[in-house]
Amino acid sequence: MEAESKGVVSALKGDYIVISEVGRGSFSTVWKAVHRQSGKVVALKQVHLSRLNRHLKNCLDCELNFLSSVNHPNIIRLLNAFQDESCIFMVLEFCDGGNLAAYIRQHGQVEEQIAKRFMQQLGAALKLLHSHHIIHRDLKPENILLSGTQDDAVLKVADFGLSRSLHPGDYAETVCGSPLYMAPEVLQFERYDGKVDMWSIGVILFELLNGCPPFPGRTNVQVLKTIKSSTYLPFDEVILSRLHPDSVDMCSKLLSPNPVKRLSFSEFYSHSFLQGFLEELRCEIITEVLNRYVKTSKLHGFAMDREKCNFTVLD
Numbered sequence: 001m002e003a004e005s006k007g008v009v010s011a012l013k014g015d016y017i018v019i020s021e022v023g024r025g026s027f028s029t030v031w032k033a034v035h036r037q038s039g040k041v042v043a044l045k046q047v048h049l050s051r052l053n054r055h056l057k058n059c060l061d062c063e064l065n066f067l068s069s070v071n072h073p074n075i076i077r078l079l080n081a082f083q084d085e086s087c088i089f090m091v092l093e094f095c096d097g098g099n100l101a102a103y104i105r106q107h108g109q110v111e112e113q114i115a116k117r118f119m120q121q122l123g124a125a126l127k128l129l130h131s132h133h134i135i136h137r138d139l140k141p142e143n144i145l146l147s148g149t150q151d152d153a154v155l156k157v158a159d160f161g162l163s164r165s166l167h168p169g170d171y172a173e174t175v176c177g178s179p180l181y182m183a184p185e186v187l188q189f190e191r192y193d194g195k196v197d198m199w200s201i202g203v204i205l206f207e208l209l210n211g212c213p214p215f216p217g218r219t220n221v222q223v224l225k226t227i228k229s230s231t232y233l234p235f236d237e238v239i240l241s242r243l244h245p246d247s248v249d250m251c252s253k254l255l256s257p258n259p260v261k262r263l264s265f266s267e268f269y270s271h272s273f274l275q276g277f278l279e280e281l282r283c284e285i286i287t288e289v290l291n292r293y294v295k296t297s298k299l300h301g302f303a304m305d306r307e308k309c310n311f312t313v314l315d
Helices: 002-011 054-069 100-107 112-131 195-210 220-229 237-242 245-254 265-269 272-295
Strands: 016-024 028-035 041-048 078-083 087-093 144-147 154-157 301-305 310-314
Touching: 016 041, 054 078, 054 087, 100 144, 100 195, 112 154, 112 195, 112 245, 112 265, 112 272, 195 245, 195 265, 245 265, 245 272
Parallel strands: none
Antiparallel strands: 016 028, 028 041, 041 087, 078 087, 144 154, 301 310
């Protein structure tokens, strides 16, 4: 690793000091590094061009074009990019909170309110992808990074290495992704559209609420068999009894094996599961602002109607 890290620094003309390896895949290596002049901590994604076929090179072009054109709090930020004879180096913001997979391993199933907050953030990221006609095709907890403290973590969708542009009415056919999060139409070698990302979001939501993915299997074939043999979502009975019906409804509609019946992005974003959360968030913000005002004024407090989010000042 030392020789390779020295190669990274050399390729970037000594602008960065490589600290450690963060992750490694078939086609790329990610390093934690520090910008020598500013001291800023970044992530360096080193993509080995010789390992990419034509399809993956097209995905890399999509990743670079998309990330270089956006700046969104829930999308990993591309700060710069360099190329030498054999590699492309992407300089990305470094997320100190690890990834969502590690978060789930540490916490198990999360509180429903946290799942709602995470889904709202992923929805905001998907909204941007949707507006650019981009499908990610590899949404999974390992590719969702956390920035900030765990109590107030901000999710950032990362690793667009399998993404592609897909306009409404068009379909893709390449089988790609991670089996546990792949939609059944992909597993069955059928053509597909952006609803494959909605399936992946459904698996992630189920995993947040239940602590594990809904359809286990070591291979594509095993996962597909589990999906086909399931007549209901396999929530733990104790967990299910505590969930709000909106949570279960969202999961069920995202994890419809038939993509025609599966939630579209617009249906997902307008679902009562998320809309209820946005209203609760609005109330919380108003409450915090009023509390601060009361503390700095001569008012004794206020009464709040939580259901309607209305407030009455108490003199």
